[in-house]
Amino acid sequence: MKHRKKARSPGPPEVRVDVGAVYTLDVLCRLVGISSQTILHYQEHGLIGPAGSAGPAAGRFDDETLRTLRRIEHLRDHYEMNLRSLKFTLGLLHELERLRDEMRTRR
Amino acid sequence: MPVEFKDYYATLGVARDASQEDIKKAFRKLARQFHPDVAKDKRGAEEKFKAVNEANEVLSDPVKRKKYDELGANWQDEGAFQPPPGRRGGGAHPGDRGQEFHFGGTGFSDFFEQFFSGGSRYGFPDGATGFGDEPDSGGARPRRGGDVEGDILVTLEEAMRGTVRPLSLRMVNPQTGEADTRSFQVRIPPGAIDGRRIRVPGQGEPGHGGAAAGDLFLRVRHAAHPDYYSREADIYHDLEVAPWEAVLGAEIMVPTLDGTIKLRVPQGTEPGRQLRVRGRGLPKGKTGERGDFFVIVEVSLPTSLNSEERALWEKLRSTSEFDPRGAPPS
DSSP states (O other): OHHHHHHHSOSSOEEEOOSSOEEOHHHHHHHHTSOHHHHHHHHHTTSSOOOBOSGGGBTOEEHHHHHHHHHHHHHHHHHOOOHHHHHHHHHHHHHHHHHHHHHHHHO | OOEEOOOHHHHHTOOTTOOHHHHHHHHHHHHHHHOTTTOSSHHHHHHHHHHHHHHHHHHTSHHHHHHHHHHHHTOOSSSEEOOOTTSTTTOSOGGGOOOEEEEESSSSOHHHHHHTSOBEETTOOTTOSOSSOOOOSSOSSOBOOOOEEEEEEEOHHHHHHOEEEEEEEEEEETTTTEEEEEEEEEEEOSOOOTTOEEEETTOSSOOBTTOOOOOEEEEEEEOOOSSEEEETTEEEEEEEEOHHHHHHOEEEEEEETTEEEEEEEOTTOOTTOEEEETTOSOBOSTTOOBOOEEEEEEEOOOSOOOHHHHHHHHHHHHHOOOOTTOOOOO
């Protein structure tokens, strides 16, 4: 089925994506390349939000969390940030994005 | 990379000193005219609709508009536009920046991508991708490629039904000047809500030393629609009703993104009241759950009356006990 579809539409490869994807802690660890302890440590300090609480997202993490973790690892790698500067930087970036979104919805 | 300068004022047909209100009006008019659902010439209309949306995206945002006006002042009329030095793509201090990213197929023009959106590593602002110390020349340590972020313009219909979008990502390594373009199609399922991030695995920066490539994070931006606007998964629609429909109640056929519904406007509906139609908004994801459809009631008043209508309003005036300003103090 998949092959037939591919043969019919030549051209650039098709990537299937998910909107509202959620991941278990294990999968999240693998995707970011850090241990679950580290993730829980970040969570304790409020760098990332809690896992979902209801429905299919219960106990799972979303793409927003994955993105934040990747950014944290980048900031640690490239700027040698410690927990305090991470907290501060992420707070600023979050506020910046929130304000931009707010300006956008005001229009 | 030289890009073609876009005259957003001409696209919307407004003057350079047009007010925000003028821009909004011009956009609504054109968006209605060229909206793919409404226009007769679908193919031509879609291009125009995108162009109109892009112009609106920039001109309706005071910050982007100011930046655009400054760019315009530096524009030499030579067909191709060279960005002023110091900007993204200017190449004045190649050591200061990491990779450059340019998108194609996101629904925005190359011009827009270069100055108002563009891709960036981890979504950080320009120039914040490192100190030019990327150990990428024959680095022994395998290192995962960075994540790339960008916006994708999605119409409400696409958010409702899902879509397949051809995308291209051009990466320029400023140290070597090497450019690499990758093309792929992204199948986005229904439920692309504004602001939501979509992860496209493995389509970010290539990895080093045999490590995996980074991911591409696309942030959904809803194209403005002439009739509806979205908030999360909910859709809003302004509905004009006649005074007697608001006072006496009425059943009105209302178009939604997926078919027309019969809406009961209760008697005594005040202007601004929101009527909720459950489950007729955007899909929230795989669960099949959907947002709501909100109708905001606006009362339109007749502006020209024939003699019979006038007589009826006059009769209403003399008969009615309604006093909108309350009883005067005695």
